[in-house]
Amino acid sequence: MAIESAAPNMASEPAPLPDANGHFGPYGGMFVAETLMGPLAELRAAYEHFVSDPEFQAEFDTDLADYVGRPSPLYLAERWSRELGGARIYLKREDLNHTGAHKINNTIGQALLAKRMGKTRIIAETGAGQHGVASATVAARLGLECVVYMGAEDIERQKQNVYRMQLLGARVVSVESGSKTLKDALNEAMRDWVTNVDDTFYIIGTVAGPHPYPAMVRDFQTVIGRETRRQFLEREGRLPDALVACVGGGSNAIGLFHPFLADTSVELHGVEAAGDGLDTGRHAAPLCAGRPGVLHGNRTYLMEDDDGQIIATHSISAGLDYPGVGPEHAWLKDSGRATYVAVDDSQALAAFHTLTRTEGIIPALESSHALAYAAELAPRLGSGKALVVNLSGRGDKDIHTVATHEGMAL
Amino acid sequence: MSRIENRFSILRQAGRKALIPFITAGDPTPEVTVPLLHELVAAGADLLELGVPFSDPMADGPVIQRASERALAHGVSLHDVLDMVTAFRASDADTPVILMGYLNPIEVFGYQVFASAAAAAGVDGILTVDAPPEEAAPLAEALHGVGIDPIFLLAPTSGPERIERICALASGFVYYVSTKGVTGAASLDLAEIAAKLDQIRAVTRLPLGVGFGISDAERAATLAQVADAVIVGSALVRQIEVYPDDPRAAMAAMTELLGSMRTAIDAAAPQAVEA
Numbered sequence: 001m002a003i004e005s006a007a008p009n010m011a012s013e014p015a016p017l018p019d020a021n022g023h024f025g026p027y028g029g030m031f032v033a034e035t036l037m038g039p040l041a042e043l044r045a046a047y048e049h050f051v052s053d054p055e056f057q058a059e060f061d062t063d064l065a066d067y068v069g070r071p072s073p074l075y076l077a078e079r080w081s082r083e084l085g086g087a088r089i090y091l092k093r094e095d096l097n098h099t100g101a102h103k104i105n106n107t108i109g110q111a112l113l114a115k116r117m118g119k120t121r122i123i124a125e126t127g128a129g130q131h132g133v134a135s136a137t138v139a140a141r142l143g144l145e146c147v148v149y150m151g152a153e154d155i156e157r158q159k160q161n162v163y164r165m166q167l168l169g170a171r172v173v174s175v176e177s178g179s180k181t182l183k184d185a186l187n188e189a190m191r192d193w194v195t196n197v198d199d200t201f202y203i204i205g206t207v208a209g210p211h212p213y214p215a216m217v218r219d220f221q222t223v224i225g226r227e228t229r230r231q232f233l234e235r236e237g238r239l240p241d242a243l244v245a246c247v248g249g250g251s252n253a254i255g256l257f258h259p260f261l262a263d264t265s266v267e268l269h270g271v272e273a274a275g276d277g278l279d280t281g282r283h284a285a286p287l288c289a290g291r292p293g294v295l296h297g298n299r300t301y302l303m304e305d306d307d308g309q310i311i312a313t314h315s316i317s318a319g320l321d322y323p324g325v326g327p328e329h330a331w332l333k334d335s336g337r338a339t340y341v342a343v344d345d346s347q348a349l350a351a352f353h354t355l356t357r358t359e360g361i362i363p364a365l366e367s368s369h370a371l372a373y374a375a376e377l378a379p380r381l382g383s384g385k386a387l388v389v390n391l392s393g394r395g396d397k398d399i400h401t402v403a404t405h406e407g408m409a410l
Numbered sequence: 411m412s413r414i415e416n417r418f419s420i421l422r423q424a425g426r427k428a429l430i431p432f433i434t435a436g437d438p439t440p441e442v443t444v445p446l447l448h449e450l451v452a453a454g455a456d457l458l459e460l461g462v463p464f465s466d467p468m469a470d471g472p473v474i475q476r477a478s479e480r481a482l483a484h485g486v487s488l489h490d491v492l493d494m495v496t497a498f499r500a501s502d503a504d505t506p507v508i509l510m511g512y513l514n515p516i517e518v519f520g521y522q523v524f525a526s527a528a529a530a531a532g533v534d535g536i537l538t539v540d541a542p543p544e545e546a547a548p549l550a551e552a553l554h555g556v557g558i559d560p561i562f563l564l565a566p567t568s569g570p571e572r573i574e575r576i577c578a579l580a581s582g583f584v585y586y587v588s589t590k591g592v593t594g595a596a597s598l599d600l601a602e603i604a605a606k607l608d609q610i611r612a613v614t615r616l617p618l619g620v621g622f623g624i625s626d627a628e629r630a631a632t633l634a635q636v637a638d639a640v641i642v643g644s645a646l647v648r649q650i651e652v653y654p655d656d657p658r659a660a661m662a663a664m665t666e667l668l669g670s671m672r673t674a675i676d677a678a679a680p681q682a683v684e685a
């Protein structure tokens with residue numbers, strides 16, 4: 001078992017998506033300047049080659065086991081479930097991965113690819129800093145030069161992760177253009193890539209960007225869903241009734257969902273960031289409150305104004321503060337296979353505290369959005385049912401944000 | 411014959427090379443743009459490239475990024491840009507105008523509606539940086555339907571197959587990106603550019619423009635020896651930042667720079683007239 005892109009045990013499997021040009025229905029694609037079309041073709045060819053290379057897969061699996069610490073546990077949150085009085089809630093413990101989030105699954109895969117392609121320099125964009133840390137980590141391990149682009153505003157709110165990246169030997173470049181957040185960091189990384197394509201591999205941190213990134217990142221992250229499926233079957237002898245994951249770009253969500261796509265009895269719930277509330281306009285919920293457009297190399301749901309300009313997003317969680325979303329989620333929304341909801345800052349903070357106090361697990365603020373929705377869903381599903389929440393990361397990085405929000409100086 | 415085709419054919423007969431300035435619409439203020447376009451024509455522009463501001467100009471260097479930000483601070487939209495072209499056309503019926511920008515504002519406008527509005531405004535060509543031929547067919551069709559040329563980029567990384575494919579879809583002219591990088595990048599390899607242009611000429615009769623990183627008269631003249639058109643953007647736009655509080659002075663500096671390029675290109679051009 002390794003990085004196959006479709007779930008095993010599928011009875012009537014639909015045609016695999018994306019198509020050859022990276023389209024998920026009307027979404028996805030390759031909307032980049034001509035200079036990048038050649039490098040993307042090269043990346044696609046390399047990926048297609050190595051994805052079916054047993055040696056590559058074996059190395060990936062070994063790294064996930066020995067370096068990341070996989071499989072990550074599937075933990076039954078008994079006390080929390082009992083308090084909520086409904087479905088049993090399992091947590092997929094991606095927070096226990098090396099570097100503290102699911103992001104490392106993908107950076108391991110892409111870095112192995114970079115090495116095989118003979119690239120000596122790695123670049124990445126980061127919002128919360130988790131993907132930046134995961135990229136700096138694999139770069140350190142493989143002895144590759146690493147540059148991480150990060151919005152000036154995010155640098156301010158994630159100082160610890162900036163320092164972690166620097167300790168790991170990465171150069172963190174502050175992005176001062178546009179809204180100075182994740183989307184601008186992505187723009188800047190793309191500009192670096194187009195300038196240094198010969199020796200540079202761009203590790204995108206989520207299932208966005210031009211084809212093949214959404215498919216490739218998904219494939220590296222489906223280890224989450226494949227493990228969950230197996231672990232849940234072992235524990236319960238059946239499949240879960242629902243899966244819940246937060247959606248920024250959508251990589252932890254698609255990683256969990258994808259191996260269950262054909263299992264139509266399993267509800268899929270993606271949770272976006274409602275920030276101050278969907279009706280305030282200050283949020284980061286393109287699937288819930290945006291519309292389709294083109295940004296960062298793909299067509300997907302976006303937060304934009306009537307002139308097609310991308311608008312500023314808001315969320316207490318830097319990792320969800322992104323105006324777009326992976327194109328496969330856009331497709332899953334339109335097709336009705338998955339549903340998308342939004343949880344605001346205060347609901348996420350409440351869930352952050354609840355999990356910390358009832359289970360002794362401090363969740364990332366991103367993951368707290370999924371937890372907040374699970375707390376609503378569990379009673380609604382009722383006892384006898386069971387759901388799995390992707391606990392995509394640990395909350396140590398957010399302690400400062402939470403304290404500040406609550407008027408406490410650390 | 412489209413205005414672009416016509417302009418290139420006249421230049422070719424005269425043995426001259428085209429000079430194409432780029433400015434961002436609405437930079438530094440919306441009022442400046444139309445007068446500036448006229449002044450650029452007076453200073454020697456053969457065609458005009460008008461940038462449509464976008465919030466996420468992924469293929470642009472810092473100079474044009476900031477130009478976009480200045481224009482957006484005034485709320486300049488694609489509708490406003492079309493109004494500017496209409497105003498320009500009221501007193502210049504001949505100089506081709508090409509809009510250069512990103513796809514999303516056109517997506518929101520709607521391809522068909524946009525194509526009609528752009529044609530009515532007097533736009534001649536549309537270059538959407540982030541719409542390679544793989545994704546551009548529906549837009550190109552809408553544009554062709556109203557007689558607007560879809561302008562495509564070719565790059566140092568474009569292989570023979572892509573060159574053929576893109577030349578087949580393009581009309582007006584082909585825009586060769588001189589270097590791997592964003593607009594305003596510094597280094598140009600002239601021999602490499604010339605070799606690539608030869609390769610492109612082997613598959614198309616369309617005129618070839620070269621842009622990205624052409625910063626002074628000397629480089630413009632050198633490139634004009636091997637290309638049919640030279641496109642200058644960041645070097646002009648930079649003047650707006652040299653005179654942040656004095657748009658008149660910035661405009662004067664821009665027209666002066668363009669004029670010096672015009673002179674240098676004409677002086678260096680081979681006089682022989684091609685058929």
Ligand SMILES: Cc1ncc(COP(=O)(O)O)c(C=O)c1O
Pocket residue numbers: 101102103127128129130131205206207246247248249250251252253318319320364366367392393394
């Ligand atoms: C812990 C954690 N969860 C979720 C996300 C959101 O990303 P994605 O939607 O790609 O999983 C991030 C991004 O930084 C993160 O750090």
